Amino acid sequence: MKLCSVDDITLPSGELIRWTLRATGPGRPSDATPSENETFHLDSVRRTGRSGWLAIAVEIPGWVQVTEITRGIRAVLDRHEILRTHFVTDAAENHQRMLLGPDAVAVEAQPGVSTLAPTDQVFAEIASGCSPFEPLGHHFAAIRTPSSTTLVCAFDHVYVDAYSLGIIASNIFDGLGGRPIAAADSFLDLRRTEQTAPPIGPDDPRLAAWGRFFTENDWQVPEFPLDLGVAPGETAPARTDVRTLLTAAQGRAFERAVHTLDARTFPALLTGLAAAVHDCGGPLELPVVIPVHLRRSHSSRRSVGWIVGNAPMTATSDGSAGSAMRTTTRRLGAALPLAEIGVTPVYTTYAAQLKTTRHDVFMASYIDYRQLKLPRVRVHHISSGRQSDTAQWWFWRDDDGIHLRARFPDTQIAADTMSRVLDALNDFLIDIPTTGGAARRTPLHPISR
Template sequence: MDAWAPRPGVVLQWLVRSDAEPVPSTVPPSFNQSAHLADVDDGSTWLAASFDVPGRLDTDALERSLERLVARHGSLRTGFVRSDAGPSRVDHPQGALTLRRRPDVAVQSVPEAHRVVRAALDTACAPFSAPAYTFLAIDRPDVSTVVCGFDHAHVDAYSLAVVIDDVRRGYLGEPETAPDPGDFVDYCAAESAGTPIDLADDRLRTWVDFLRAGDGAPPQFPLDLGVPHGRTDRCAVRVDALLTAREADTAETGCRADGASLYAGVLAAMAHAVRDLGGGATVPLLFPLHTRRSAAWRSSVGWFVTNAPLEVVTESDLRATIRSTGPAVRRAVALGEVPIARVVEAAGGLRRPRKDVFMVSYVDYRSAPGHDSLRSIDAHHISNVTVSDDAQFWISRTADGLALRSRFPDNPTARTTIEAFVAAVADHLALVAQPCEAALRFAVDTRTAADATVTVP
């Protein structure tokens, strides 16, 4: 949020409120939702999506589109309340939620627009508001901006792309391109009713061994961030372009020739960067995996994410590390099928010396709904500024190339460390992005196979 600079105009806001009392749900919060809602002392971890529309705002069209969004996605028709047993879910009946427009606010400067929008998001997206989200817009004569903000319990990062596409299409009167989405509450019900995985399952044993190797705690970033256990700093965020679109394509071809994905290639580059900076030759980490495994979930709003454990071991050179990391990532993906709640249970609990968990995420937004229009409408994913005591990284692939978003404690040591780390990662990736003989041979073989498929009867 600190990096977002909205132009001034007239700020409009809609709260979403129920005309009827919410009904206690028989479906418990998902594991992610429960963990999130149990740790809200430092304020809301909200996520927002913003995008532009041409000219003055058509408020009637926007309201219709927002009402359709709420009606379309089950996650947005739920809320959460505190109880002695922990957070529990409540449901709002279909049609009971309505938009309540607040008084408009004319703002005259970028800092004022930033302050007004941020204050609205902080208040309305409080985790135990029911529901915990809000819609805003900044009306201007030439280009207006729409902002949709949600507490994290309602959405994951991919959901923001779904929201942008749904709201934009509804606003412009365009038809939906995706089928009716599945209801995230049904997903949560299936998660809670799933058959427990047996303790003898190799996947569960691998998970438990991974945690026990860290003395029962999730992995931590292996370089000094200047934060002792028990302390948190205000978080800092930086976004760095790593590769252009053409370089990313070349790097991916090279990684495929080595039996790996581009994500594995970036992880290998990160491991070598850690070793260069004195962090050791092995980098244990967690990586988020989406769980949108059926068509019903691909156009749905919710928190469809689990995690998998991975150790990246640096070899004699970067390409050797890529060759070993590719299979390691594929093996780790299978571990993501084990529910995290079952992992914690089998491990006898989870020690949390830090608030944050060192993780490296990868999202290829080129497959997201409406991706082709995201640049032209100046779409943004905006996160709240909270606190941090570890490093977390999000790799994003778009039509523009490959970028790295880094979140870390805002102190001089961490800033120096992350700057050096990102620079080293970029240097190693530049080598991956250089065409090599194996990569070129792989590309030629792939084209030859494709041609043969077309021409041979």
């Protein structure tokens, strides 16, 4: 799996085939109410008219028959009922989820057309077609060449998170081969369980922990602490930097060294990020929001949907690298339960004290795609283009190593700053297996603040 944006991928020339998804019967109202993530997203789409989407491009060797692809698409839609839902909104801005049964969905391939430059065309069709407010508002296409078939599947963000894309890629590959798709919990059932849970009370210790985090950070919502050339209240087109931080062999050596230090891989990466920011003129302590996927049971780990909470924590670069990684590991472990309560009770409780100067929140996430046992084919996770006013980080690991996609404003200041931070991060990670985390380097790339 490779994470990228619309600017980082070129689809091959070849025969372009599209699939039409059509409702053959009426949807029925679902008793699974919109989740917090879904509600925030739907409100944003209604307010701005812009619908963020996520996509995967799966490159399969050989000339795959249209009937096989249709069967794979059909299998995924049958398995994951979230993909057969959409929302209708009333005059009071209340969102009602509607659900189509499997027998009310038609999947039809359109005649293929030859195209020399399909990339912009496909992404434009995705942007105009993916919608949370239309039945089956997804996009499926394939580009066939004599040597490969690239399948593109795109969804409005309301239906999927990053982990879902890996699940869908695995499911479609199984469906193409006629293999049964792994059992998965229904997202709607997960949502029903969530909505019947007792409300978060004012004495909930997780709510108090959020309050302590904000108190320690002067009530500031986390933002990247270095200058990226965008004034508060302004945005710029987003730019991404996608790179491999550690090869597979280097990743294994890094993991062994980190475990020897009684730390874990993701917090070690966060420590490296904190150290890199500090090396470039930032603080020793780095407050950040961590997206946490909330798939707890074995079967829910194969569930498609936006199943993510948010946890606040502070990564540290204080002391030796080893002690800093241990501290960040403990902090991350303590922070993870905070993702379970949602941000609505947090904002309800602390809204009057919170300070925010950015549209985006400084966040860093981590996914280990090895857990999904993805097929050994090229799979790209593609995000739609957008505006940006802070830095956001996606670490991921697969069979080829540990990688990073960083998104930040496309300004010269941001490009210079992020280049230095990323170089410093790379130096930190490469050093760990050699030094065993015994020392912290002197900052190499000071940036005036």
